[in-house]
Amino acid sequence: MSTSRPRLKVGVIGAGAMGAAHARTLATAAPGAEVTRVFDMDTDRAAAVAAEVGGEAAPSPEALVADVDAFVVASPDFTHADLAIAGIEAGKHVLCEKPLAVTADDARRVVDAEVAAGRRLVQVGFNRRFDPGFLSLKGSVVDGTLGTVKLLHGIHRNASNLTSTDSSTLVTGSMIHEFDTFRWLLDDEIVAVRVESPILEGFKDPQVATLWMASGPMITAEVYVNAAYGYDVRVEVVGDAGSATLEPRTPVVRRLGGQGGSSIGSDFVEHFVESYRLELGSWVDASLRGEVVGASAWDGYVANLVAAAGVTALESGTREPVDVPQRPGLYR
Structure with a gap:
């Protein structure tokens, strides 16, 4: 009987400096994760990061959300709230880079979506x-x-x-x-x-x-x-x-x-490299357990x-x- 631990199929939305760093950390330092999809508006950049971590570029954020167990949001700030809500509606765990939203009203929409769903799925990336x-x-x-x-x-x-x-x-x-x-x-x-x-x-x-x-x-x-x-x-x-x-x-x-x-x-990524490793590893392990650790959507709000x-x-x-x-x- 196999005793191998389950692995979380993870997507990364945003392949800039932060998204690329998170994808590499997940692929190399989070044993419970497998980076399978990467999306970025710059399709060449998405493809390059995906190839580096053994995944594939996704044609859209929607396709990525549908294809993974959980995902990281590292795209521009104005996209954060809607992507977090998409994760909640799909029942997927989300690590959303700070800020949770550009405005408090948008951040409250994320909180309200979780409350309506009756479960916490969003962790905000306050890595400190x-x-x-x-x-x-x-x-x-x-x-x-x-x-x-x-x-x-x-x-x-x-x-x-x-x-x-x-x-x-x-x-x-x-x-x-x-x-x-x-x-x-x-x-x-x-x-x-x-x-x-x-x-x-x-x-x-x-x-x-x-x-x-x-x-x-x-x-x-x-x-x-x-x-x-x-x-x-x-x-x-x-x-x-x-x-x-x-x-x-x-x-x-x-x-x-x-x-x-x-x-x-x-x-700043190099300065906090250990905190990012611990943050991502904790997020993966918690997601596999069906839990949320770290800063909540409420903290982000x-x-x-x-x-x-x-x-x-x-x-x-x-x-x-x-x-x-x-x-x-x-x-x-």
Whole structure:
């Protein structure tokens, strides 16, 4: 009798940098997965990625959804909500890259579709929840060694960025990572936000957000998507008994010619390669069990709500409330 474990037939929608990286990770580092279909509007690119991972290019997203057990959404942001809903309607597990949608209303459509279906099928790709460094930082919060958390400071810088190209999309496409991370780290809701920038005209990059949490902590979050020098993510949690800091990975410090330092990468995929591997592997295993792990569609929706308030705050220059409705029973 065969004892081989079942394998999940996975499709990937979007064969750009993120989609291609996910397809390779699934093919090489997720034993429970088999990448069988890849779709991209650029058919040559889809064919190249599919051939690399032993799959085939799909003629359309609809054909891909019909042919697989589960799929990854790594296409442009404006396609995310409809593709996630297509997965729900087909009864297929979906890993949807962040953001879940461009607007909170569209993200709510995904939540409503899951509630109507009576089961959770969508995981949102907030990969930091799987990153060993962030998990260790959360452990320092949960175990009580820091005491009561009072402050949290976050830095998120890219060398350059092609997706967050205006002031609003910097909030909805980049800073949205921080909104989910802080909710998850503190297991708390964001109740108000203010977003400011030293740039007065044109693309307001960098931006600094101040966030207020329901249980009292205050947070500052700097996002700078064209910082030039590299990809840099840092977080410090400050409690009344101590602090814990997640620093960039610097395993080797070189001292040469009177100077010392370590290299800083520019590629966010390389920076978080381990978290993506763990995220995708966990998603595959959970999908085979019929479960959802990581950030839920509800988490994606709340992050979109905070982002919408953040865009309003950036335009108004004032502190804006974040009104989170009652969480449906499906997500409790």
